[in-house]
Amino acid sequence: MSASFGLQLSMQQVSKQYGKKTVLQGVQLDISPGEFVAVVGRSGCGKSTLLRLISGLEPPTAGEILVDHERISGIHPDIRVMFQESRLLPWLKVIDNVAIGLGKEERDKAVSALHRVGLETRARDWPSVLSGGQRQRVALARALASDPRMLLLDEPLGALDALTRIEMQQLIEEIWSIQKFTAMLVTHDVSEAIALADRVILIENGQIAFEVPVNLPRPRERDHHFVRLERLVLDKILKSHANGVSSQLPSSQWTLLPR
Amino acid sequence: MRKSLNAMLPFTVPALVVIVWQILGQSGLISTRILPTPVAVVEAGIQLGKQGILWQYIWSSTERALAGFLIGGSVGFVLGLLNGLYRISQRLTDTSIQMLRTIPHLALIPLVIVWFGVGEEAKIFLVALGSVFPIYVNTFFGIKSVDSDLIEMAKVYRLPWLKLFWKVILPGALPSILVGIRYALGVMWMTLIVAETISENSGIGYMAMNAEEFMQMNVVVLGIVLYALLGKISDWIATTMERRFLRWHPNYLSNH
Numbered sequence: 437m438s439a440s441f442g443l444q445l446s447m448q449q450v451s452k453q454y455g456k457k458t459v460l461q462g463v464q465l466d467i468s469p470g471e472f473v474a475v476v477g478r479s480g481c482g483k484s485t486l487l488r489l490i491s492g493l494e495p496p497t498a499g500e501i502l503v504d505h506e507r508i509s510g511i512h513p514d515i516r517v518m519f520q521e522s523r524l525l526p527w528l529k530v531i532d533n534v535a536i537g538l539g540k541e542e543r544d545k546a547v548s549a550l551h552r553v554g555l556e557t558r559a560r561d562w563p564s565v566l567s568g569g570q571r572q573r574v575a576l577a578r579a580l581a582s583d584p585r586m587l588l589l590d591e592p593l594g595a596l597d598a599l600t601r602i603e604m605q606q607l608i609e610e611i612w613s614i615q616k617f618t619a620m621l622v623t624h625d626v627s628e629a630i631a632l633a634d635r636v637i638l639i640e641n642g643q644i645a646f647e648v649p650v651n652l653p654r655p656r657e658r659d660h661h662f663v664r665l666e667r668l669v670l671d672k673i674l675k676s677h678a679n680g681v682s683s684q685l686p687s688s689q690w691t692l693l694p695r
Numbered sequence: 696m697r698k699s700l701n702a703m704l705p706f707t708v709p710a711l712v713v714i715v716w717q718i719l720g721q722s723g724l725i726s727t728r729i730l731p732t733p734v735a736v737v738e739a740g741i742q743l744g745k746q747g748i749l750w751q752y753i754w755s756s757t758e759r760a761l762a763g764f765l766i767g768g769s770v771g772f773v774l775g776l777l778n779g780l781y782r783i784s785q786r787l788t789d790t791s792i793q794m795l796r797t798i799p800h801l802a803l804i805p806l807v808i809v810w811f812g813v814g815e816e817a818k819i820f821l822v823a824l825g826s827v828f829p830i831y832v833n834t835f836f837g838i839k840s841v842d843s844d845l846i847e848m849a850k851v852y853r854l855p856w857l858k859l860f861w862k863v864i865l866p867g868a869l870p871s872i873l874v875g876i877r878y879a880l881g882v883m884w885m886t887l888i889v890a891e892t893i894s895e896n897s898g899i900g901y902m903a904m905n906a907e908e909f910m911q912m913n914v915v916v917l918g919i920v921l922y923a924l925l926g927k928i929s930d931w932i933a934t935t936m937e938r939r940f941l942r943w944h945p946n947y948l949s950n951h
């Protein structure tokens with residue numbers, strides 16, 4: 437795959453309102469091809485909304501979303517979304533679920549995607565007999581089957597137990613590092629964000645309140661750098677109107693970009 | 696052995712009832728003029744079967760029932776689809792259909808006789824009318840209740856409309872549609888029983904009415920038993936369809 441297989445994303449002064457309620461207000465964000473960005477923030481701050489705008493499921497009220505320098509309209513064929521619930525069709529066998537977005541001649545792609553998530557032996561099973569973690573892996577395979585250039589993940593591991601979560605995190609990181617798509621992960625779990633992302637973004641009051649690059653080598657270990665970064669992001673989320681974070685900033689490993 | 700005993704268990708009570716009934720009738724405790732014995736009913740069935748008219752009657756009743764069901768079912772299904780899928784269609788027709796639904800269709804018999812006379816059309820019309828609403832309501836509801844998360848997922852995968860319909864909407868609505876079919880089949884026989892009391896020259900209802908005039912109580916009871924059997928068969932067909940089409944459903948999952 438070429439170096440810039442992933443999509444480049446640019447959001448310019450993007451706002452979203454539902455009726456009178458402003459959810460996002462002038463969001464400015466650039467994501468480079470192949471970058472892995474994690475989005476954190478309090479419940480209801482607009483993380484899912486941000487993802488829905490990028491996926492094209494909903495139009496922004498104002499501003500522009502550019503994908504590879506082109507303004508998106510509707511759903512982009514190279515962007516796939518993975519949700520918190522697997523959203524598998526219960527009446528289709530696992531393999532047919534994975535193949536849902538593919539043409540008739542592309543079934544081998546579904547087989548290979550299922551192989552990548554390690555579930556090739558369950559191809560002929562009904563989704564309802566799978567565990568929650570397995571269902572999410574099938575959903576991941578479905579998202580990967582068409583070789584998307586950008587993957588949006590809306591708390592895909594939120595409902596899984598701790599052990600399955602860690603396995604899934606490793607799987608996602610592994611596949612991402614091979615396929616080099618651009619990834620955007622919404623999560624409640626700060627340590628998940630730091631384990632996976634190149635950059636963590638905090639949304640607050642409809643805006644990107646701060647962002648921090650994670651320059652730790654992969655695969656990441658929970659060393660003191662990791663823990664300090666985790667602490668930092670957590671503090672930021674907890675203090676809803678924090679200011680003067682820069683004073684706590686250890687400058688060597690990462691930089692903070694307060695807005 | 697144990698398994699077959701277990702399978703027979705539901706039939707022990709009806710079998711017992713039949714046996715007691717037979718004993719009561721034979722011993723004269725119940726007058727056979729009021730209620731013939733089971734053996735007499737079976738004998739009447741065998742005799743009419745040999746003459747061939749029994750099959751002819753069963754067939755003409757079944758034919759009527761199915762014709763009405765197919766017409767009414769199709770109309771209900773198409774209306775349910777349209778109103779479930781298209782908001783304009785729903786706005787236009789749903790309220791009217793719901794209003795018509797509140798009229799008990801059997802109350803229309805006098806009107807139907809005036810419109811269609813006492814022939815086949817009247818009966819088929821009544822059965823069709825009875826089948827329309829259960830199928831309409833359940834198809835409409837089934838489509839409306841398809842998980843919107845799944846439809847959104849389908850959007851992300853950019854499914855073309857036809858594929859969206861076949862792979863997501865219709866299978867999602869199917870459990871409800873099958874409930875409608877099952878219910879409509881029940882209404883179908885019920886309607887037919889009543890409709891066949893309208894002047895008649897064939898069918899199970901005719902057989903029973905005719906026998907009543909000649910006080911052949913065993914044939915009257917035979918007619919009732921036949922209706923029950925036909926009802927049971929169509930219910931069995933409905934459950935078989937459910938098992939076949941809802942194989943994926945956790946309720947029907949078999950262990951292989």
Ligand SMILES: Nc1ncnc2c1ncn2[C@@H]1O[C@H](COP(=O)(O)OP(=O)(O)OP(=O)(O)O)[C@@H](O)[C@H]1O
Nearest residue numbers: 454455457459477478479480481482483484485486
């Ligand atoms: N379709 C909609 N109509 C009206 N309001 C909406 C709609 N979708 C979202 N909202 C509102 O927008 C706000 C942000 O919602 P969003 O789902 O993006 O939050 P979130 O950050 O993903 O929260 P969570 O972490 O709980 O998933 C919420 O206050 C929500 O009520």
Ligand SMILES: [Mg+2]
Nearest residue numbers: 483484485590
């Ligand atoms: Mg959300």
